[in-house]
Amino acid sequence: xxTELQNSIGNDVLTGLAQAGGAIALCAAVVALCRWQSxxxxxxxxxxxxxxxxxxxxxxxxxxxLLHGRLLIGCLILFMMAIAAAITAAQRLKGMAGALPLCFWxxxxxxxxxxxxxxxxxxxxxxxxxxxxxxxxxxxxxxNACAQAIERLRSELLAHVGQIEAGLSLGAEPxxxxxxxxxxxxxxxxxxxLDMMKSLGLVWxxxxxxxxxxxxxxxxxxxxxxxxxxxxxxxxxxxxxLVATVLMRSRAFSAAAQLTIRSAETTASSRAFGQAR
Amino acid sequence: MQVLAGEILAIVGPSGAGKSSFLRLLNRLDEPTSGTVLxxxxxxxxxxxxxxxxxxxxxxxxxxxxxxxxxANIAFGPHQHGKMLAPAQIGGLLERVGLPGLADRDVxxxxxxxxxxxxxxxxxxxxxxxxxLDEPTSxxxEASVRGIEELILGIVRExxxxxxxxxxxxAQAERLAxxxxxxxxxxxxxxxxxxxxxxxx
Numbered sequence: 001x002x003t004e005l006q007n008s009i010g011n012d013v014l015t016g017l018a019q020a021g022g023a024i025a026l027c028a029a030v031v032a033l034c035r036w037q038s039x040x041x042x043x044x045x046x047x048x049x050x051x052x053x054x055x056x057x058x059x060x061x062x063x064x065x066l067l068h069g070r071l072l073i074g075c076l077i078l079f080m081m082a083i084a085a086a087i088t089a090a091q092r093l094k095g096m097a098g099a100l101p102l103c104f105w106x107x108x109x110x111x112x113x114x115x116x117x118x119x120x121x122x123x124x125x126x127x128x129x130x131x132x133x134x135x136x137x138x139x140x141x142x143x144n145a146c147a148q149a150i151e152r153l154r155s156e157l158l159a160h161v162g163q164i165e166a167g168l169s170l171g172a173e174p175x176x177x178x179x180x181x182x183x184x185x186x187x188x189x190x191x192x193x194l195d196m197m198k199s200l201g202l203v204w205x206x207x208x209x210x211x212x213x214x215x216x217x218x219x220x221x222x223x224x225x226x227x228x229x230x231x232x233x234x235x236x237x238x239x240x241x242l243v244a245t246v247l248m249r250s251r252a253f254s255a256a257a258q259l260t261i262r263s264a265e266t267t268a269s270s271r272a273f274g275q276a277r
Numbered sequence: 278m279q280v281l282a283g284e285i286l287a288i289v290g291p292s293g294a295g296k297s298s299f300l301r302l303l304n305r306l307d308e309p310t311s312g313t314v315l316x317x318x319x320x321x322x323x324x325x326x327x328x329x330x331x332x333x334x335x336x337x338x339x340x341x342x343x344x345x346x347x348x349a350n351i352a353f354g355p356h357q358h359g360k361m362l363a364p365a366q367i368g369g370l371l372e373r374v375g376l377p378g379l380a381d382r383d384v385x386x387x388x389x390x391x392x393x394x395x396x397x398x399x400x401x402x403x404x405x406x407x408x409x410l411d412e413p414t415s416x417x418x419e420a421s422v423r424g425i426e427e428l429i430l431g432i433v434r435e436x437x438x439x440x441x442x443x444x445x446x447x448a449q450a451e452r453l454a455x456x457x458x459x460x461x462x463x464x465x466x467x468x469x470x471x472x473x474x475x476x477x478x
Contacts, residue, residue, distance in 0.1 A: 165306055166341035166396075170354035170403060171331040256305055257326045 024049055063132075074128035078115070078135045082107050085143035092151045093248075096261070102247045103146050110142040110240030111135070114232045123228050134208070134229060138236045141193065145237035149189035149244045156181035157252055157261050164259055174253040182245045189241035193234045200230055278458070278468060280407075285433060285440045287454035287471060289447060295463035296443040297338075300409050303441065304333040316407070331358055334405030338412045340392035347371065347387075347395050348380040354403040362402060370398040374428060390421030394428065401432065408433065410442040414449070426452060447475050 031045045062077075086104035093099035115135050118124035124134055157164065160181065167177035200206070201223065208229050212222035252261045280286050288296045301307040303314060305326050314321045321329055331354070342350050351370055352362045367380050374394040384395065393413055400408065410429065414422040430453060433440045444450055450457050451471055458468040467474055 162337065162339055162341040163343065166337060167343070167353070168306060168326075169304060169330050169335040169337075170357060170399065171327040172353070172357045173327070176357065254308065256308060258306060258308060 020053060024053075063129075071126055071128050071131070074131045074135075077132055078111075078139065081136055081139050082111060085139050085146075089143050089147040089150070092147050093154065096251065098251060102244065102251065103143075103150070106146045106149075106240045106244035106247060107139060107142045109243045110145065110236040110238070111139045113239055114138055114236040117235075118228075118232055123225075123232075137208075137229065138233055141233040142236045142240040145189040145193065145240045146244045148192070149185045149241040150248055152188040153181060153185035153245050153248055154261065156184060157259070161259065161262065168257055168259065174257050174259075175249065178249055178252070182249060185245050186238070186241040189244075190234070190238055193230075193237045197230050197234055200227065206230070278465060280439060280441060281456075282439050283437050284456060285430075285442065285454045287450035287457040288441060288443045288460060289445065289450050289457055289475075290460035290466075292445070294460040296460050297411050298463070299460065300335070300411050300441060300443055303407075303409055304330050304335050306335075327357070331403045332405055333407040333409060334400040334403055335409040335411065336393070336396050336400050336413050338415055340389075340396035342384040342387075342392055342395055342399075345384065346380065347376070347382050347384060350384060350395055350399050351380075351402050354399060358403070367402075370402055373401075373432065374398045375424070388421075390417050390424065393417060393421075393425060397425075397428065397432075401436075406438065408438050408440045410440065412443050412445065415445065422449075429453065451475060 027045060027049060031042055034041050083104065085107050086100055089103040089107065090099040093102070115124065115131075115138060118134075119126055119131075124131065157178065164174075164177050168174070206226050206229070209219075209222045209226035212225065213219050217225075252259065254260050288299060290296050298307060302309050305321065316324065316329070316332065324332070343353060348364070348367050351367050355362050364380065368377070371377055371379055374397055376391060376394055376398070379391075384392065387395065393416075397413070413429070414425050417425065426449065429440070429442070432438070442450075442453060444453075454471050456469060457471040457474045459466040459474060467477075
């Protein structure tokens with residue numbers, strides 16, 4: 001296995017590093033151009049490029065190992081990716097108790113259901129070298145949908161505290177009064193994926209199709225398969241957005257139907273009065 | 278402290294005294310950290326929040342109307358409790374708050390005073406026993422203030438409701454309330470007949 005790994009790394013690495021040097025030189029020129037226009041991105045550019053290069057070399061090494069690994073390891077890697085995605089998405093909900101499990105279950109539900117469905121319908125082969133890259137694409141999009149949905153719902157709730165409490169004061173169920181805000185949050189989280197679907201083939205040719213064509217697959221089949229992947233990304237994002245907003249709704253209200261999400265200002269004044277929410 | 282059935286009690290005090298927070302405890306929009314509230318001798322935690330809020334209605338400082346027509350806003354509360362208001366009932370409520378024939382108007386075209394009248398009608402549609410008013414006239418001009426005050430007095434008297442009104446305006450407390458409670462630094466300072474409390478304070 002080690003020999004195979006060495007082979008897969010091979011002499012191409014030197015060529016790749018030389019090409020990366022060229023790409024870095026071009027980016028450095030752009031950074032210099034920005035500096036000339038008083039846009040200072042030097043530090044961020046150096047850090048981002050260094051991180052990007054190291055991360056992609058590591059990913060390459062992991063993929064080289066994966067090509068020869070077991071399916072179980074692939075599932076474990078997807079699980080770890082889902083945790084990392086949940087941590088990233090949960091950063092949008094700083095200060096909210098239980099944000100991490102909320103994001104994890106939403107992403108796991110969306111990505112998990114879709115990956116399982118793809119495996120069951122044989123549109124995804126139970127082969128680690130296919131499962132991990134396709135799975136990671138679905139998880140990454142579920143993460144974005146989760147972050148966008150909770151961010152939107154949070155801002156909708158904060159912007160409509162008065163109307164929500166007016167509805168609660170009339171005896172409405174929290175689910176009824178926040179339904180329009182949930183709908184707009186899920187829609188907002190789906191919009192980038194819908195645009196992605198609409199522009200498929202017109203504005204961009206996604207990586208899976210490009211990779212399949214390069215490796216000799218029929219371009220028509222590659223195109224149809226890419227459509228399947230994007231459709232599954234859309235489905236995973238929809239499930240994630242729905243689960244995330246429903247979970248967040250249940251956390252936004254107490255058992256006595258009191259709105260518990262508040263802006264920092266309102267919370268400070270409530271605490272001053274000795275309220276425990 | 279006790280609020281007497283059928284009375285109008287004003288709650289006055291400086292900004293940040295806790296007047297609005299006190300009102301929010303009474304319909305359980307906020308949870309008391311200690312103690313409880315009794316509604317007709319019944320611990321209010323034994324009543325479901327939805328039923329409690331139907332019985333203890335609230336009108337806020339801003340109207341916070343829902344997008345749509347005036348009629349839809351008025352029908353909202355009863356609908357939450359499985360009751361459909363007939364157009365005649367909606368018309369009757371609108372007439373009572375001085376907005377006859379406006380059921381189909383969109384709420385986005387209302388003045389501040391009109392919006393607050395709709396908010397009052399929307400709360401009254403639930404037929405509450407207690408009416409909580411959180412500075413209902415603070416965002417209105419002087420002419421609208423007097424109109425809303427007269428409306429509140431008339432409705433509370435004819436429906437024999439118990440009413441608590443938060444106000445920063447002592448003259449308003451004198452015009453409306455039989456008793457007044459003064460709050461300061463989140464504590465009750467005094468409570469008693471309005472004239473006596475306000476003049477002693």
